[in-house]
Amino acid sequence: MFFVRSAEVIPCPSCLGHLGVVGSRRRGYVQGSGHSVKLIIRRLRCKDCKKIHHELPNILVPYKRHEAASIEQAVKEVNPAVAADESTLYRWRSWFKVWAVYATRCLSALAHRYGFPVEESSIPTQSPLQPFGQWVGQADKWLGQIVRPIANANLWVQTRSAFLSAVVPSTFMLALP
């Protein structure tokens, strides 16, 4: 069992208000090897808008049981080294196709709002990463780079709210102020 605690202070994804810890809950995830890991994540309530948010480590994608690295591989490679059956791989690839369209729009809006520089894409047009070429490199962990600013700006389309903290050291081209 791992406890997720971040050192950084992330504002409320809904209103940028101050978040206070009000409890915790269990959250499991599946590694690429198929091994399940149990986490205790924090439940935070915004002192301003009163909304509840859950803090996820940035190795996860909100509402997905498998770690981001596995989904990344499935999207990028024909035969990913991930312990997941064909139907799961198919589901991730279908999800990504639809989500990628939405995500690129979110990133454009965030770049505009916060004045991030936009670079020319260096990713080949056949790659599933091509729409994100101006935001991420071809190195691993690109999915987290895309997911984190979208979730933290409350643009993740789901019923419950989550945000991601940088528990695993990594750099993001996009980070909200």
Ligand SMILES: [Zn+2]
């Ligand atoms: Zn709030």
